[in-house]
Amino acid sequence: MMRPELKDAVVTGCGIAVSGVAGPGDLLAAGRAASAAGFDPETGLRGRDLRHRDRASRFALRAAEPALNEAGLSDGERYTGPEHATAVVVSCNLGNLDSVCQFADTIAEHTVTGLSPLGLPQTSTNEIAGWLAIRYRMRGPNVTLCNGATSGLDALHWAANLIAARRAEVVLVVGVEPDTEPVARLLDDGTGRPRLDGAAALVVEAVGHATRRGVPALAQLRGYARSPRSDEALARVRATAPGPISLLLARDGGPLPGDGRVLDLTARLGHCSGALGVLQGAAGVSHLREDSVGAVLAVAGGEPRDDAAAALLLTAAAGVS
Amino acid sequence: MSWDITGIGAVSALGSNPYEIFDGLCAGCSGLGPLRAFDAAKYRARCAYEIDDRAGPEPDEPFRASRWLRAAVGQALADAGLEGIGSRPVLVGTTLREQRSAELWWRQGTEFSSCDLHFGPTLRNEFGTPYSYTFANACAAALYALGMATDMIELGQADTVVVAGTDSITESAFGSLDRVQNRTPEALRPFDRERSGMLMGEGAVAAVVQRSGTATAGRVHAVVRGVSMSCDAHHPTAPDPEGIVWAVQDAYRRAGVTARDIDLVMLHGSGTQLNDEVEAAAMCQVLGDAVEGPLLTAIKSMTGHTLGGSGLLSLVMAALSLQKGVVAPVLGLNDPIEQARSLRLVRGMAATADLAVAQVNAFGFGGINAVAVLEKGA
Structure with missing residues (x-):
């Protein structure tokens, strides 16, 4: 794996x-x-x-x-x-x-x-x-x-x-x-x-x-996983996070104690299909502009008809460049 | 670094496994037949290189591309001595995905959901893997998948990756091509002065790619030395000579070879006026004064243009050519175009030669180029 x-x-x-x-x-x-x-x-x-x-x-x-x-x-x-x-x-x-x-x-x-x-x-x-x-x-x-x-x-x-x-x-x-x-x-x-x-x-x-x-990094790509189930994908990527998750971009659940906000982009935008993950990236980058120590975890897929779920971790890029 | 091809699988109009297809190619057999997939009266072109495996004469069936993909992947796994896919990644290259099934849904109301456009669900159901990726990289797609598979192995993300390609012809693509071709081809005749255009074919192909030394069955069909992936960034459909030359030379750099090392070239050879001229001229430029020069062939003359999987099908056939020392002819090539005059295109009948290194070209709409260099297996 x-x-x-x-x-x-x-x-x-x-x-x-x-x-x-x-x-x-x-x-x-x-x-x-x-x-x-x-x-x-x-x-x-x-x-x-x-x-x-x-x-x-x-x-x-x-x-x-x-x-x-x-x-x-x-x-x-x-x-x-x-x-x-x-x-x-x-x-x-x-x-x-x-x-x-x-x-x-x-x-x-x-x-x-x-x-x-x-x-x-x-x-x-x-x-x-x-x-x-x-x-x-x-x-x-x-x-x-x-x-x-x-x-x-x-x-x-x-x-x-x-x-x-x-x-x-x-x-x-x-x-x-x-x-x-x-x-x-x-x-x-x-x-x-x-x-x-x-x-x-x-x-x-x-x-x-x-x-x-000499350009500033807005965020860093830190972790990615695919799994049959969204909770498994989420858990595997969360394990790569250096600290609590300050923004969880997912349809539902799984915030742990210490985690921040949960936001489902599809609640407002509806079906996002292949665009969702990149929209989540854009939302994550926007969040990290204001939260220079945070981490954003995005999850997509994992519905009954999907072949898998994927999760991605973005962190602030402080100290990267 | 190099990568082992340890399992192969394929289905096409020429046969239901790689060996049948290879034998058909070497015998100069053609998979051409009358257009069966759609109502031929709606088209100018009336033939194609189809896999005619429908249960009945009418109507067309959905999900044939998925069916062939499963067959090709199953063959490749068995050939490599693997029990199943497990958690190994599967990278699928395709031009048209399951768009034929979308057409049948739209026109005739057959069952279809948005999840059916890509191949993840069918691979998950058949092989249990959640680790598949569908790349729609036009007619360079499956060779792109091979390049990305070699990257995964190099980066330590996997020791074994299954790469594949599949396409069934769609009304929208077959029709749009038919609309723009000035002449109506009755066969795909790459590099011949009398060629009149491209005709689509159907099929699927798969290869198991493994880190050197991890072959389960102990057999290595061929060794991948390097795969170049690039884009002309020039025109949505017309190829750019400079871009193709760059792609081939980049593949040589990655593989650590020069033009003189190449014994066999599997040309893209799509049979269109412009593509064949550009590819032949680019190969002349790259090969330069390479002593004698390699043998060259173009299998689309017998399989038709199998779109997304075509480059990988060429690569699998190249692996067999390296093993057997036999190169299939270009069917229908009687009078080569001016740009190909100095190239040793195999004509008339199969050629025999001692071969060690092969180059495989795949070029697609969007100016996408992929070139692979392959070495004979140990």
């Missing part, structure tokens, strides 16, 4: 583009309804630079921009990080479901001659990571993880692995799920639970690289 410790990977930038949410810090406000200051896809997803991209790719590009800016890796236009040593890891389960369903409808009604010639890339989910790489000229490993409920936390783990294996110094991690008609139908469980419409991005960086650039 894999050891749960992660080393050498810190977060240096964070950004989100989520319908109705103002910014990463706003994720910590439980139960708040969409605010007027929140991201509005109607206006926020427009622009020449987003033409011919599907909804998931547009959200991903909008979330990546503030994350790279915060990490000091953009001059406002171009990416200034190491071209070949920058990887992209995208987590997304449902991003191209609308294209898949719509193209099948079009073929049934009009044969293939009715299809747009520009639609081919949208048949594969990796289109999102491809657009991010093209936009910022990131030529390292380009990874798309579609791994169910745990996918976003898994993506952060793989980012740490790419750094530990010295395949990348910087990894742009994006979790994204667009709310489309087929997604609404697929996720309809009769409860009227809303669905996320948006993306979160984290810049994960080798600690040495961040130090050399």
